[in-house]
Amino acid sequence: MQDTSHPTRMIAVDMDGTLLGPDGHVSPGNLSALQAAENAGIEVVIATGRRHCYAMRQLRGLGLREENALISSNGTVTRTIGSKLLERKLMRPQTARWLCSHIDEFRNALVITFDMVGSDGEDARGSLVVEQLEELHGSIGKWMAANEPYIAHVVPIEKALETESPIQMMLCGTRERMRRAEAHLLEHPGVSAVGVNPQEHASAEIALHRTEYPERNLSIVDILPAGCSKGAALLQLADRRGLKTGEILAIGDNWNDVSMLEVAGRKVLMGNAPEDLRQSALERGWTMGRRHDEDGVAYAIETVLAGT
CATH class of the missing domain: 3.30.1240.10 (Hypothetical Protein, Haloacid Dehalogenase-like Hydrolase; Chain: A; domain 2)
Structure with a gap:
């Protein structure tokens, strides 16, 4: 279920199939929404299965704040957009x-x-x-x-x-x-x-x-x-920032996003998610969003900003 009792202070966004369109790039609409969130004092966090370097191929030059966090490799590493290491867990x-x-x-x-x-x-x-x-x-x-x-x-x-x-x-x-x-x-x-x-x-x-x-x-x-996931990394980051989970909006489209959707107060599953995941999300009362080729991230952020 959704927790809408707190204002949104952090937005965690998946990349592939979510922030990125079918062409592999961030659309002008999605970028405008990210910038609007930052202008409203909300930290935009990118949470991706990509490793840091590969994620930055699409994020570099977008104007995101250097101090904003980038959760990469499905939660194993967290760095800032400016590459400062915050958290990392290694496999033996x-x-x-x-x-x-x-x-x-x-x-x-x-x-x-x-x-x-x-x-x-x-x-x-x-x-x-x-x-x-x-x-x-x-x-x-x-x-x-x-x-x-x-x-x-x-x-x-x-x-x-x-x-x-x-x-x-x-x-x-x-x-x-x-x-x-x-x-x-x-x-x-x-x-x-x-x-x-x-x-x-x-x-x-x-x-x-x-x-x-x-x-x-x-x-x-x-x-x-063990213990690594987007959700676990997001919880660590929220603690570092002094935030409650109810102050987080998470947006994702696939099974590796489920952990961060579970911990966030507000959760939006993209309309292009796999059918069985969409069914699971509906049963759990999660918000169903638009597709990644319909600026689904922009719509989700604009909806939250309108109510913040």
Whole structure:
């Protein structure tokens, strides 16, 4: 249910399928709404599954305040737009090595992410590591091409874990294959589904997040340190800012946004969300918004501003 008893002081917005339109850019309408929110004294927080560097490709130059937070890698890292590190959680190398062997059937769909962000917000080559290329080029070819400057090809992939601790591991493929991968991972007691409260799965070392794009028959399973999620990161940020959860509006479109929608006082699910997620949101009394090709973010923000 919605908590509308507090004025909105923070707006947390997902990127892909939410803030970004089908062309992968922020529309003039959405940008105008973000600026209106900032002018009203509301902090705009971007919360994305993208890593910081890749998110900044679309955010740089929009005029967002340097001190505003960017929650990246589904909550594993929080930096300011100006690249100042606020929070980060690393995966234990031994856990990451175990995962590489545990998901052997799906190794050709695996990407490991390391946090190598510099003061300018850019990554270095090796921030993304893959062992096999063919399957990934087939499922996320555009992403692979866009991130080529950061990708290191390491065989076996475990070698990349000898000196660095990752922030994230990612499996990409068809919805059917990724659901099998997710089910296989969840059979182990050390792996849990996403949750904002680390105490819910005290023995777990790993949390899974799923993002689905039915029209592309694509699913991404993010493998993160336990307790990491957009919702958990948003709670930490709210505490840092001295805010109540009832003062937060969250806007998202996919399963990896559910945790932040759950913790926010006001929640808007985009009209282009997967059908089963839309049904779940309706049952929970969440606000159903417009689509990302209809400036759904702008409409949600303007509605809140009109009532603030």
